[in-house]
Amino acid sequence: MPSVAATTRLESMGYSGAGATPAMLARMGPVSAPANFAEGHTIYAQEDAADHLYEVVEGMVRTSRLGTDGRRIVHGFFVPGDIFGIEPNGAHNCSAETVCATRIASCDRSQIERRALADRAVATEFWSCLLKSAEQAGAHMSLLARATAVEKIAHFLLEMAERMSANRRFALPMSRYDIADYLGLSSETVSRAFTVLRDRQLIATEGRSVTILKLEGLRRLDGLAA
Amino acid sequence: MPSVAATTRLESMGYSGAGATPAMLARMGPVSAPANFAEGHTIYAQEDAADHLYEVVEGMVRTSRLGTDGRRIVHGFFVPGDIFGIEPNGAHNCSAETVCATRIASCDRSQIERRALADRAVATEFWSCLLKSAEQAGAHMSLLARATAVEKIAHFLLEMAERMSANRRFALPMSRYDIADYLGLSSETVSRAFTVLRDRQLIATEGRSVTILKLEGLRRLDGLAA
DNA sequence: CGCTCGATTGATAGTGATCAATCCGAGTGG
DNA sequence: CCACTCGGATTGATCACTATCAATCGAGCG
Numbered sequence: 001m002p003s004v005a006a007t008t009r010l011e012s013m014g015y016s017g018a019g020a021t022p023a024m025l026a027r028m029g030p031v032s033a034p035a036n037f038a039e040g041h042t043i044y045a046q047e048d049a050a051d052h053l054y055e056v057v058e059g060m061v062r063t064s065r066l067g068t069d070g071r072r073i074v075h076g077f078f079v080p081g082d083i084f085g086i087e088p089n090g091a092h093n094c095s096a097e098t099v100c101a102t103r104i105a106s107c108d109r110s111q112i113e114r115r116a117l118a119d120r121a122v123a124t125e126f127w128s129c130l131l132k133s134a135e136q137a138g139a140h141m142s143l144l145a146r147a148t149a150v151e152k153i154a155h156f157l158l159e160m161a162e163r164m165s166a167n168r169r170f171a172l173p174m175s176r177y178d179i180a181d182y183l184g185l186s187s188e189t190v191s192r193a194f195t196v197l198r199d200r201q202l203i204a205t206e207g208r209s210v211t212i213l214k215l216e217g218l219r220r221l222d223g224l225a226a
Numbered sequence: 227m228p229s230v231a232a233t234t235r236l237e238s239m240g241y242s243g244a245g246a247t248p249a250m251l252a253r254m255g256p257v258s259a260p261a262n263f264a265e266g267h268t269i270y271a272q273e274d275a276a277d278h279l280y281e282v283v284e285g286m287v288r289t290s291r292l293g294t295d296g297r298r299i300v301h302g303f304f305v306p307g308d309i310f311g312i313e314p315n316g317a318h319n320c321s322a323e324t325v326c327a328t329r330i331a332s333c334d335r336s337q338i339e340r341r342a343l344a345d346r347a348v349a350t351e352f353w354s355c356l357l358k359s360a361e362q363a364g365a366h367m368s369l370l371a372r373a374t375a376v377e378k379i380a381h382f383l384l385e386m387a388e389r390m391s392a393n394r395r396f397a398l399p400m401s402r403y404d405i406a407d408y409l410g411l412s413s414e415t416v417s418r419a420f421t422v423l424r425d426r427q428l429i430a431t432e433g434r435s436v437t438i439l440k441l442e443g444l445r446r447l448d449g450l451a452a
Numbered sequence: 453c454g455c456t457c458g459a460t461t462g463a464t465a466g467t468g469a470t471c472a473a474t475c476c477g478a479g480t481g482g
Numbered sequence: 483c484c485a486c487t488c489g490g491a492t493t494g495a496t497c498a499c500t501a502t503c504a505a506t507c508g509a510g511c512g
Binding site for chain 2: 116123131138184
């Protein structure tokens, strides 16, 4: 999979305004100027060398993995401020694609590791990235293992609202298929769960944008421990 | 949950002989003399301060988490040579308990971090621990999201055989309930999946020990990507 | 010896996948 | 400008898988 540069103008897509500059990565080392990518662009593919770290500046990225039988699993969605691409062995386990028009900053992994060995603050920052992603993976495992479809969607909406720092209304750029593969459901079941939450007056939907009507109602459906 | 010292003699339990000394941790710093714990002992509880790292020297440890509604999720099993207890925020997200009589070495986390900042080899070792656990979490998410009960058990057996470096026959110290909570199944379904694999002549069972009869047959059931 | 807990097996019900049809919005070409 | 098309979203009907309820069995233990 080649890395062709994208051209879409982001300002016209409605996803501007968030973090316009890379924050996390910049604290760790020299960062390339953010590059623009169109929707559906592959940043890296499964088995590619894992020699860079990336930060979403604007838009959204998903990481996913294909099973031998064609089943797809979406491992995560990344919003502005999130770092992705940290993986072991020098080879990626997942591929990363843009969910919508997206601006991404990147930086050489070996450079960060070199700096981390010299600078205590960089090392701490790097660790906290790793630990944070491990923590999220753990929470997600709990969700996949034991939650019902409606619980999964409720949790997903709360997670997305928090990560996109949206109070009530926010746009979900990814498709129902993406959400399904993230939560281990079929796209039809995702649709039905949205319908259930809408019928219960917990959310309102308008295309791919969602408004949370009863935060507490959603939280009650989210049976994860504190 | 207090940390009462255990007394069970391990030699008499049939789990001796593996790695008799801590290997991984020792490469990172000074390690306490391994301590013995009886089956069912809590090493640390959810919400405890995460100020130590641990290495299983002998036996087995599971990490798990309780949902608000009582549902339990087992996040992982740790065999001799595995490190556990690395978590962010200074507070554990999971609790850790011994699955059977177990010998555990531990070491101060702050000490490791201090050494990692000074010693390149220690830092690399520490990162590879973190990356390895992130990788395993990713593989496990795939399994939880998309595999059937029989596929989950087949994968689980292959994983355990490899991690316990057993060729064909090995003992599974954990209960069916533990396996169920690890794979997101009920204990009955775990039993039935074992029965299916036995009926298909892929494995033989004798109490909690398993013999793999047809490695290829199990692998065919394991639909994860390479 | 009786108790309890874990494992297994059976019967039944519930949840979500699958197959299928329709609907809708955006982009396309006449 | 509008019909056409195509992919995503929604809803319906049915089926398969797994949870749940229940009973039995066996081993370890007091």
